[in-house]
Amino acid sequence: MSSTPEKKQGSGGDGVGAQQQAGPKEPERGVRLGLLLFSAGIAALITALVVPLADPKSLELFAQHPLGAAVFNATDAATRAFARLLTGSGKARPPSIAEFYPLPLDPATAAALASAPEAESEIPELDWGHHDVWRLQQENVSAPFYTSADIDRLLHWCSESSSSGSGAGVSSQRRYERLARWVTAHGGDVSGLEPGVDEHGVRGLQATRDFAAGEYVLSVPLRLGLSIASFRGARLAAGPTNGWRSVEDGDLFLDALALAYEVAVHGDRSPWADYICLMPRTYGGLPVHASTPSDAALLQRLPGLRRLAAKRRAQLSLFGERLARGAVEALPGGRAAMSALSKAGGTNGTSAWFPLWHWAYAAAKTRAVTLSAGELRQGGGAAPGDEAGLPFRLPLSMLDWVQEFGVLLPILDLANHAFDAAGANAAYQLLATSDGKGLAATLMALRPIARGEAVVFDYVSAAEAEAGPACTDRWLIEYGFVPETEEAVRQCDTFEITPVSLAAAVKAVCGKVAPDADLIAGIERRLAAAAAQGLPPRLEVVVRTPLWDEQEAGTEFHVRQKWMVTKWIDVAVDEFFGKHGRYCDPNVMLQALLYARLEELKGLEEEARAGSDREDGRELRAGVAAVAAAAQKAVQRAIEEGKDVFPDRL
Structure with missing residues (x-):
């Protein structure tokens, strides 16, 4: 929400003013033509210099160097600036979370927004902990953000005949078996595991044989994970997500974008179709999706949790309405898919895009592992596409603003959490694949694991080694559950x-x-x-x-x-x-x-x-x-x- 009034282009009552605004003067047209010719010459010069380096491997190596990444992004920024100059559009104000802040903005924040800042960090911090913020947000919630019925309609192909003729009514067991074969066929190893239920009734991943301490329990190549670096629109993702670079936590929502795109555009033709069909239809533990007055009232009495939930809810609205929706439309097949979602509609009468977006966010946040851009560079930057066309590569111009992103890893994400000091029997590691062409996510046994035992690992051991232990309310906001701990x-x-x-x-x-x-x-x-x-x-x-x-x-x-x-x-x-x-x-x-x-x-x-x-x-x-x-x-x-x-x- 912005309190900045729009500028009027003319009064409409002054004949002289109307005549002056009828069109650009001849000298102005000459200046624009000159700029157009100048920019064309610069583009030709840059092209001539870059052609010798134009093979993908050279460009990839060049972009991994800090100077190379800066050159790519400076060129992109200059091109966009020329476009604004030639069209006379001026400096555009980037999307901001302040648009979804329910309280009146103070003068300093309103002035900062009016100045069209380059990044969210230039806007004063908003008070998301104020009790009226959560109350006003909740007053606008008239129905659940998504329901299992919404997601069943979006994933209707999970229970119908697939486009490949695989038959109707594919069972979960059959989908898991196909998924395991797919992972194995592309260099992974999940042969000693299967889904199961432990003695407490908790679903998870169980060992089907004994594992010795130090033995690798599971291996899934990163290129089989669903992420911004691997989804079917990955090669073209830089342009549609360019506006995200100026928004705080923009990389936090890239995994949800990748999942939403695969569902909306590719459906049962996606390489991850079986994996998506096995995902739960609801994730009820996330505070950001509290929809009933009684649940919202509980959160009101936990200011720390309430602040995190209120800000995350505003971010979800910003990306869902202003950024992710446009990004999907700009990717191949996205416009037709978005039109179909608008016609389908959700439970609350809006476009089916909004239930899909909230579900994709919930699935990604509760299931994905986090990969830093640094780890991607250390692993060679990318793996070349294999015979199934599954590359793992961040677009070059995203390497400077994406600090980390989530990767949804089939089968590994079935393993539950336990702190290293409280019963974890496996450790998560990134290692080079057997062919040396990329990275694989692995689980290694910390101690002997018996057949039938649940495989559990510490979700955050690596992150907490640097940032320190997270409080229980942070776990609820990020994962939708609170781990058992006496620390x-x-x-x-x-x-x-x-x-x-x-x-x-x-x-x-x-x-x-x-x-x-x-x-x-x-x-x-x-x-x-x-x-x-x-x-x-x-x-x-x-x-x-x-x-x-x-x-x-x-x-x-x-x-x-x-x-x-x-x-x-x-x-x-x-x-x-x-x-x-x-x-x-x-x-x-x-x-x-x-x-x-x-x-x-x-x-x-x-x-x-x-x-x-x-x-x-x-x-x-x-x-x-x-x-x-x-x-x-x-x-x-x-x-x-x-x-x-x-x-x-x-």
Whole structure:
């Protein structure tokens, strides 16, 4: 949503003005013609210089060098600038997530948008944690984002006769067997595995024979994975996704684009048809797709999770409406496919594109492994297309803005998660393929694996080695489930101090200093003026066990940036104590707030578990309950740390 008015091209009531705008003057036409001839000459010169290097391997090697990639992208930018100059179109404003921010934009953000910034990073950060953002987003949700019936209609060919004449009603078992043969025929090895259900009723990947420690359990060449580097439109993806480079997290949605394109355009003719048919029709654990008022209300009480979900929902809308849809239309067969989706319609009466987009995002985020562009370069940049026409190559001009992308790997994605320290029996690795022409995703046994045992590996061990452990709410937003863990560093909480909750803490610690309404109003006045002192007018408190290096250095408490939190509390209540010469310790008030938060989390967990028996939204409520349970442990540790400043009797 933008508050910038459109410029009027003319008043329509002034004859002189109308005459002046009737068309470009003769000198202006001459300038444009000269520029056209000049640009044509430059293009001819560049072509003459590049022709000796024009074989694909040379271009690929050239693009892998930082200078080469810069040359390719500078040429692309110059070409587009010439086009805008020749057409007189001026500088276009790139799509922005701010268009989907439901609150009024502050003047600084509105001005930044009006200036047509080159990248999203030039726009001030929006407050996605504000409780009204999630509330207003939810008011626009009148139906589920997608249903299993929507996806069954889109994947109707999974239960019908295929175009290759393979017969109707292909069973899941037969599709899996065909998929396994396909992987094996193209250099993979999944011979010792099959889908199964463990003793807890959880579906996953099971060993069909014994594996020794150090033995490779599975191998899937990356070129068999469905991704932006391998889907049927990969060679032409650079142009349709060029506008994504200026948008924050643009590479986060490339795997969803690849999956949506294969479904919409190729269907049962896709090399991944059997794989797609085996995917679940719904992914109910993702907070971004909370559609009922009761589920949304649960998330409202978890500010950290709510902020992540609100921003991700806006990103989904931005890409679904402005970027991914246009990208599919620009790829071969995309316009006809999009027209068919518009005619088909979804459950809520809109184009079937929107259910497809949300489902493709959910499938990609919960099933894909992440590959960095650096890993792609280290592995040779690409593997040449094999006899089935399955290349694995990022377009050259995407190498400078795509930092990482998801790859949906058939069969490997059936394996469930377990932390290395909590029972993982396999390790994920990227290795060179046996023919040396690319990379393969492998699982190696960390210990002996018995026949019939579930194969599980740590989804994030490599990423967390660099970025540190992720909190449980991050798992829910990215994967739709919360892993079992007793690691204190993963048990976190974020809660907001409101005028009402702070007033209650003042009363608990220092007694009644003013009527409730006056106390709350006074706190609100002080918070509104807090910006003058460099403090935020709204405060979220993060509670988390210090990381190992922080514990050794003694630089952090369980309440993160505790000094800033207590200063903020002190400023908020100063009006009632400073002028009377009284003092109410902000550390003690913080402790009272922690006790109140602990009780709130207990109630939230009970409410979420009470609704987990309902089929609709069951996975999400179970995830919220797990997040609330972990948060209670974090808050309890913070309370124990601060007990010396807060009497137990309170």
